[in-house]
Amino acid sequence: MDTCIKKIRELSAELLEKGEVQKVIGFAQGTIPMATSPIAIESKQDTEKLVFNSTCGLNLANYASKQKGKVAIIAKGCDSRNIVTHIVENQIQRDQIYIIGVPCTGMVDKSKIATLFEDEITGFTEDGNTLRVTSSSREEILKKQDYLRENCLYCTHKNPILYDVLATELVEEQMLEKPFPDVDRIEALDTDAKWQHFENLTKNCIRCYACRNACPLCYCPTCFVDEAGPQWVGKGQNKTDVNTFHYLRAFHCAGRCTDCGACVEACPMGINVRDFTRKLNKDALELFGWEAGLDITKRPPLDAYSPEDPDDFIK
Amino acid sequence: MGNLLEHMGIERDRLHFSWISSAEATKFVDVVKEISEKVRALGPNKKLVKDYN
Amino acid sequence: MADNDTKIVSFLCNWCSYGAADLAGVSRMEYPADIRVIRIPCTGRMSPKFILSAFREGADAVWVSG
Numbered sequence: 001m002d003t004c005i006k007k008i009r010e011l012s013a014e015l016l017e018k019g020e021v022q023k024v025i026g027f028a029q030g031t032i033p034m035a036t037s038p039i040a041i042e043s044k045q046d047t048e049k050l051v052f053n054s055t056c057g058l059n060l061a062n063y064a065s066k067q068k069g070k071v072a073i074i075a076k077g078c079d080s081r082n083i084v085t086h087i088v089e090n091q092i093q094r095d096q097i098y099i100i101g102v103p104c105t106g107m108v109d110k111s112k113i114a115t116l117f118e119d120e121i122t123g124f125t126e127d128g129n130t131l132r133v134t135s136s137s138r139e140e141i142l143k144k145q146d147y148l149r150e151n152c153l154y155c156t157h158k159n160p161i162l163y164d165v166l167a168t169e170l171v172e173e174q175m176l177e178k179p180f181p182d183v184d185r186i187e188a189l190d191t192d193a194k195w196q197h198f199e200n201l202t203k204n205c206i207r208c209y210a211c212r213n214a215c216p217l218c219y220c221p222t223c224f225v226d227e228a229g230p231q232w233v234g235k236g237q238n239k240t241d242v243n244t245f246h247y248l249r250a251f252h253c254a255g256r257c258t259d260c261g262a263c264v265e266a267c268p269m270g271i272n273v274r275d276f277t278r279k280l281n282k283d284a285l286e287l288f289g290w291e292a293g294l295d296i297t298k299r300p301p302l303d304a305y306s307p308e309d310p311d312d313f314i315k
Numbered sequence: 316m317g318n319l320l321e322h323m324g325i326e327r328d329r330l331h332f333s334w335i336s337s338a339e340a341t342k343f344v345d346v347v348k349e350i351s352e353k354v355r356a357l358g359p360n361k362k363l364v365k366d367y368n
Numbered sequence: 369m370a371d372n373d374t375k376i377v378s379f380l381c382n383w384c385s386y387g388a389a390d391l392a393g394v395s396r397m398e399y400p401a402d403i404r405v406i407r408i409p410c411t412g413r414m415s416p417k418f419i420l421s422a423f424r425e426g427a428d429a430v431w432v433s434g
Contacts, residue, residue: 183322186322187322191321191324191325191326192324193324194322194323194324195323195324195325195362196324197324198323198324224417230421232417232420232421234365238365238366240363240364240365240366240424241365243323243363244363244420244424247319247320247323247420248416248417248420250319251319251416254319276323279318279319279322280318280319283318283319313332314332314333314334315331315332315333315334315346315349320419325423328429329423329428329429329430330419330429330430330431330432331429331430331431331432331433332431332432332433333385333431333432333433333434334384334433334434335384335385335388335433335434336384336387336388337383337384337385337386337387337388337390337391338387338388338391339388340388340389340391340392340395340397341392341397342388343385343388343389343391343392343399344392344397344398344399346433347399347400347402347403348399348400350376350403350429350431351374351376351399351400351402351403353429354374354376354402354428354429355374355402357428357429358428359373359374359428360423360426360427360428360429362423363420363423363424364423364424364425364426365424365425
């Protein structure tokens with residue numbers, strides 16, 4: 001991973017020095033262990049701040065649009081798919097963006113690691129597939145494979161789809177026989193149990209909208225939850241309102257979600273927000289043979305008409 | 316949307332789509348009857364209803 | 369449930385199903401009085417927001433017809 005960071009810094013420094021890009025958007029080390037935050041770098045000296053490790057779970061495509069001038073962006077597989085979506089949806093032009101692709105070996109589930117310790121985690125280092133996590137009382141050596149986030153576990157696009165330059169060599173993609181085991185599990189429940197499952201899921205939601213803000217798909221200037229006339233969703237903690245927010249947000253992501261996991265990463269209450277969007281990803285794949293962000297020339301399925309579109313739900 | 320609502324635990328028969336031309340009054344009546352029968356069988360909807368009290 | 373308690377919120381396209389409903393009325397055909405018709409200019413005006421809104425306000429079912 002160290003060579004990868006070095007390469008990212010070199011590439012960024014070169015791009016900034018030549019004036020090819022105004023900014024490099026990447027990850028910087030956060031203020032606590034196992035945390036990274038997005039950063040925009042504008043000078044060559046600052047490239048030392050850039051990092052890349054298994055805790056860079058947010059999606060940088062979120063910051064790619066609405067920038068002035070040309071920007072370079074560090075993109076994992078899912079980030080690059082979201083950049084493709086942004087280009088298809090005219091949020092950004094291809095020539096406005098320089099993509100530094102980083103083949104990704106998965107991001108770690110921070111909350112899962114945190115449950116191993118009773119006290120605060122004070123240190124986190126990684127070397128290949130080995131994680132070394134320390135707290136004030138003890139140290140644990142963990143295998144990264146066992147502590148991957150769920151979406152990274154099911155990820156079939158680790159390599160960037162669209163890039164100008166690569167920071168490391170491409171990694172091998174996995175083939176999954178059953179790409180949606182979590183959705184299948186919920187589908188097997190009966191109607192009331194399904195309802196109860198989602199009721200429990202949103203029970204802790206505090207409506208902070210961190211999931212929406214972290215999501216690269218949620219770029220509407222005014223979100224439907226903020227609209228006041230008509231008001232589609234109440235602003236309080238009413239459980240119908242909370243559910244409406246999640247259902248409608250999920251539906252807005254239909255056929256566009258790349259399952260990057262940024263929503264789950266951002267949620268302060270540990271809600272698996274992906275439970276909502278995963279079903280739509282599965283439907284997009286089964287009904288339209290579609291996975292978001294793989295082709296820069298194709299419109300998403302709900303955005304285009306084809307005579308072959310399934311219509312068996314219409315009487 | 317139908318698939319999503321079903322996944323979330325709303326009965327499938329609570330959301331209907333149809334295509335009726337303006338000349339098809341009989342089809343309209345048939346569809347209304349069919350939907351109404353299905354929904355009556357399900358009973359009143361309690362889920363996703365906002366409680367204003 | 370009493371017969372007149374069911375509420376089916378129906379979004380009908382002005383040019384298609386609304387016309388059909390009109391024709392059904394003119395032809396004095398009988399159909400259940402459970403539907404509450406909302407005329408939309410075209411089914412293209414439909415939005416998932418409308419469906420959720422209808423359920424939130426207590427609809428037993430939603431019917432979208434073009």
